[in-house]
Amino acid sequence: MGWNFKKRQEELASLSDKEYDLVIIGGGITGAGILLDASARGLKAIVVEKEDFASGTSSRSTKLIHGGLRYLKNLEFGIVRETGQERAIAYNNAPHLVVPEKMVLPIQQGGTYGKFMTSIALRAYDWLAGVEKSERRKMLSKEKTLEIEPLLKPDKLKGSGFYSEYRTDDARLTLEVIKTAYHRGGVALNYCKAEELQYDKSGQANAVVCKDLLNNEKHVINGKVFVNACGPWSDEIRTLDKSMNNKRLHLTKGVHIVIDRKKLPLKHSVYFDVAGGRMIFAIPRGGVTYVGTTDTDYSERKENPNVSLEDVNYLLDAANNMFPKANIELTDVESSWAGLRPLIHEDGKSPSELSRKDEIFLSPKGLITIAGGKLTGYRVMAKKVLDIVCKRLDVDAKCTTDNIRINGYAEASMIKEIQKGLEEINLDSHEFKAARILHTYGSQAFCICKSIKENNYQTFIEAEARFCLDSEMTITLLDFFVRRTGYMYFNINTVVKNVDKIGQVFANHYNWSAEKLEMEINSIHEEVKNRSQFN
Numbered sequence: 280m281g282w283n284f285k286k287r288q289e290e291l292a293s294l295s296d297k298e299y300d301l302v303i304i305g306g307g308i309t310g311a312g313i314l315l316d317a318s319a320r321g322l323k324a325i326v327v328e329k330e331d332f333a334s335g336t337s338s339r340s341t342k343l344i345h346g347g348l349r350y351l352k353n354l355e356f357g358i359v360r361e362t363g364q365e366r367a368i369a370y371n372n373a374p375h376l377v378v379p380e381k382m383v384l385p386i387q388q389g390g391t392y393g394k395f396m397t398s399i400a401l402r403a404y405d406w407l408a409g410v411e412k413s414e415r416r417k418m419l420s421k422e423k424t425l426e427i428e429p430l431l432k433p434d435k436l437k438g439s440g441f442y443s444e445y446r447t448d449d450a451r452l453t454l455e456v457i458k459t460a461y462h463r464g465g466v467a468l469n470y471c472k473a474e475e476l477q478y479d480k481s482g483q484a485n486a487v488v489c490k491d492l493l494n495n496e497k498h499v500i501n502g503k504v505f506v507n508a509c510g511p512w513s514d515e516i517r518t519l520d521k522s523m524n525n526k527r528l529h530l531t532k533g534v535h536i537v538i539d540r541k542k543l544p545l546k547h548s549v550y551f552d553v554a555g556g557r558m559i560f561a562i563p564r565g566g567v568t569y570v571g572t573t574d575t576d577y578s579e580r581k582e583n584p585n586v587s588l589e590d591v592n593y594l595l596d597a598a599n600n601m602f603p604k605a606n607i608e609l610t611d612v613e614s615s616w617a618g619l620r621p622l623i624h625e626d627g628k629s630p631s632e633l634s635r636k637d638e639i640f641l642s643p644k645g646l647i648t649i650a651g652g653k654l655t656g657y658r659v660m661a662k663k664v665l666d667i668v669c670k671r672l673d674v675d676a677k678c679t680t681d682n683i684r685i686n687g688y689a690e691a692s693m694i695k696e697i698q699k700g701l702e703e704i705n706l707d708s709h710e711f712k713a714a715r716i717l718h719t720y721g722s723q724a725f726c727i728c729k730s731i732k733e734n735n736y737q738t739f740i741e742a743e744a745r746f747c748l749d750s751e752m753t754i755t756l757l758d759f760f761v762r763r764t765g766y767m768y769f770n771i772n773t774v775v776k777n778v779d780k781i782g783q784v785f786a787n788h789y790n791w792s793a794e795k796l797e798m799e800i801n802s803i804h805e806e807v808k809n810r811s812q813f814n
């Protein structure tokens with residue numbers, strides 16, 4: 280059976296008969312990775328997510344699978360090595376979702392690093408991450424730098440470092456990791472909020488009470504081991520468990536803005552520093568370029584954090600300073616998003632000084648909490664957790680996820696077949712479109728193309744909606760436009776143009792009333808406003 284709403288209802292109905300080896304709270308990339316590792320080790324595992332999968336930080340990152348050059352500045356060599364190795368594993372196992380991306384690091388007079396330091400840092404970065412010889416950094420002269428990236432401000436430019444990273448779609452990566460786990464017996468329920476932990480007579484956690492947020496029904500999930508992978512919400516679960524200690528989360532907000540690629544036509548990603556030593560990315564992607572991020576303390580509502588005018592102006596100033604010819608204005612900002620970093624609090628340190636390292640907290644009542652860390656390190660974070668879980672369960676099973684291909688696995692060469700597939704069904708096979716399809720759905724793209732033919736769809740997006748409803752546990756229009764397709768961030772006009780049509784596809788599928796359909800469509804208009812209007 281496809282991984283869809285019907286499957287969700289069946290799983291919910293059979294919960295009371297079961298006892299899981301492992302119950303995971305939180306369906307971001309951390310929970311997804313843990314579900315996959317557990318399922319691959321033969322454990323009976325389930326993840327519950329209170330909204331949609333990846334609706335927290337895991338759809339709001341800079342969307343890079345990177346070794347973390349900034350760690351080198353803090354001399355955190357261990358993290359650079361580990362994330363560098365994980366970057367290589369992520370690429371090998373999911374080339375459809377982890378795409379090579381060349382980065383330009385401009386060296387400017389008065390900037391954080393000089394030519395010599397940049398050269399050494401990037402060399403060390405490649406070495407620690409085990410980068411292949413042909414992919415290692417090159418140091419470029421001022422002239423060569425302006426040749427490959429003519430928009431850069433020439434005044435104080437002294438040259439650049441040109442090095443390798445990877446970009447991804449964080450929400451799709453989370454989803455495909457969950458689907459990989461699903462094919463190995465893992466269970467994943469969205470819109471299912473953990474509200475209470477229950478304990479046996481000896482005080483050890485033995486169940487979690489969840490509320491199905493689609494109908495407010497409560498379900499008890501029995502389990503042997505419990506993991507809290509709630510990212511910015513982790514302390515809420517630790518509070519439920521009454522196991523808060525002297526360490527707590529410190530949330531900082533990171534904002535990205537999206538600009539039409541014609542307005543900021545970068546050829547490569549650029550990683551540049553701004554006054555105060557912060558580093559900013561400008562990343563071209565399909566028809567847009569996105570710029571981020573900010574790093575400011577945050578204590579407001581954690582769901583869908585807002586992007587303020589101040590955040591946008593900060594990023595516009597940074598981009599205009601580095602690419603003055605682009606002359607980007609507020610009205611050029613098409614979309615935006617904000618994510619929360621769940622950092623571990625340390626007295627006296629500023630947000631950008633806090634370590635991005637993951638940390639595990641073990642509660643005396645059995646709850647295992649994992650917080651902090653990076654998208655890039657999700658697999659190794661899961662391994663650390665599962666090593667503890669297996670010990671507790673007295674199961675002798677090793678981690679194998681370094682060799683597990685992620686669902687939809689497809690190599691870059693498949694792009695030609697996708698282009699051919701699009702031509703066969705008389706759809707415009709623009710280069711960006713074929714690349715987007717490959718890097719969104721991988722090999723599943725063929726299933727979508729086939730359904731266009733079979734159902735005589737007039738547009739690709741209708742077939743996408745069909746696929747997402749049948750095989751991707753897509754429940755709301757926001758799930759579809761934000762996390763399954765990324766249109767809300769990277770092609771907001773497509774959202775506005777198609778919301779009524781796709782709303783009707785969902786309404787037919789789920790038998791929505793006229794009121795429900797109107798509510799769903801309004802939620803999209805509201806989100807378009809949140810993403811593109813600022814005050």
Ligand code: FAD
Pocket residue numbers: 304305306307308309310327328329330331332333334335336337338339340341342343344345471472473474508509510511512532533534572617618619620621650651652653654655656
């Ligand atoms: P989340 O994705 O937040 O998942 C936690 C989930 O728990 C949420 O979906 C939430 O709804 C759910 N939840 C909460 N309470 C409950 C409950 N009671 N019951 C059920 N579910 C619940 N890393 C990189 O490697 N590369 C990058 O380029 C990068 N850029 C970043 C940029 C920014 C601005 C930020 C903020 C982070 C960035 N990171 C990056 C880090 C990375 O995004 C995070 O480390 C990662 O997404 C965290 O995933 P998570 O699963 O731990 O948390």
